[in-house]
Amino acid sequence: MDQKLLIMNNMKRLGFSEYECKAYLKLLEDFPLNGYTLSKNSGIPRSRIYEVLKNLIDKQMVFEQAEEKNKLYYPVEPDVFIKKLKAHYEDVFSNISEYAGKLYREKKQDDRLVVIKGRQNIISFLNLLIKGAEKRIAMSVWEEEIQEITTELEKALNRGVGLRGIYFGENKPYETLTIHRRIKRYMEEKKERYMSIIIDRTHMLSGIVSRGEDSQVTWTRDEGLIEISEDYIAHDLIVNLYSASLDEKEYMAFEEFADTVHNHYFHYSDEEFAAYKKLI
Template identity: 30%
Template sequence: MQKIIDLLKRTGYTEYESKAYIALLQNEGVTAYQISKDSGIPRARIYDVLGSLLEKGIVTKNEVEDKIYYQPLPVDVFLKKTTEDWQDDFSSLSNSLNSLKQKQKTAVAKVVEIREKDTILTYIRSIIENAQQKVIVSMWDDLYELLAEDLREISKKVPVHGITLHVENGIETVDKHRSTFFTEKPNSNSWFIVSVDSSQLIYGPSISEDMNAFYTNDPVHIRLLEDYIWHDVLVNRVVSRSENHMEDWVKEERAKFFMDDR
């Protein structure tokens, strides 16, 4: 029951409004006293709660022999009304927020931390969907599988370039990273970068439930990370066209440069 109440609260109803509506569904055509008794809403509050639901059109009342009986809106009608109200509110909110955004004369360069897997995925999908010029990516198969549909859809509108690791049947315009000592190490970090229109970029470590990532619109960050992707693409193409022992040379030079076995 509490789960239903929590869901109703997320759609804009208060705790008491949710309890009152549920009580009416379970026992239609009853008085305020009975609703208070069934729902656990204090009698001192029940009339205010029912008055609020009447204003919202969620319940109706009928007076019979000096007593007022309340009826709930049928579930299918309630759900349709709630959906329509939410869509209207969302549309109004979207227009209002976008109008505020358009009033900003210059964008402030920023780097913002994003937490939690679903929030990060929603953020990435949002900037991909709004791409106007290009999308540049660098990612491993775990994240690519979650974004494959979004990337294929936007690739019909704008160019998508970059590089992927361990991805099969990816977008043709995105390079496939060769297998190397580094990519096959069990503890290799599956870093990702998603850049859109060279104006928005999200990057972070391996995908997980408690992951964190970073969003930036800072031109310096974006230029550096896009250049990093291009460098990775270029090296991958050069090595793939060279003799086999080139890979061993790259491995040795990498170790010398970083002075570790990363």
């Protein structure tokens, strides 16, 4: 795209009309000009040029100076114009943010459950949530997924956001993540990859992410559901960190006990339990 056309499109996105863009950019190239000459050089109809110039004067992008019987128009220097525009929009955004935030905080508990479908949509939304993280991220996540959120995670860590959780993979990318015990056995046992990620105790994303476009997760801000997910991740951390602290004999006894609990919970048949025990 032509650079001038690109700049005009950017200016339009800031609320300037096409004629305002043309007039200001033409004045930057050649000034001072009277209205007639500017109309001729810019292609703006003579019937519109003075209306356009008045708008630019009101926006403090152009100023007018009378010389003898002629009115000449000068552009405000780009640096001055840009600084003023930035200050204006920062003020606008600040006011909107303050008022909208107040309205949002005054809302009752948000208990919506929003289903997000498609693995790429899920990853994109997760990166957006991580980008807004301020204090803490808790996660239970597999290697395949963490590879696609590393960039935003790194930025979050660099700005001081804490990270804790369980990692399903053999080489953990962050020291603050804990590899799930008996990871090879666990990965062979599970038929699906899932994630449970909590951002600042205000957002929770949880669901299956191993089905490509058929993957789906639930996003919620419901405090109760977030607390359940927090407890799940915290419990998993306790079990895995405790087992890692045991000596070999204690560890084998612990895993034998864990297998027994697993068997009773799922009510395996003898054949099913034997097959489970054979997993790596």
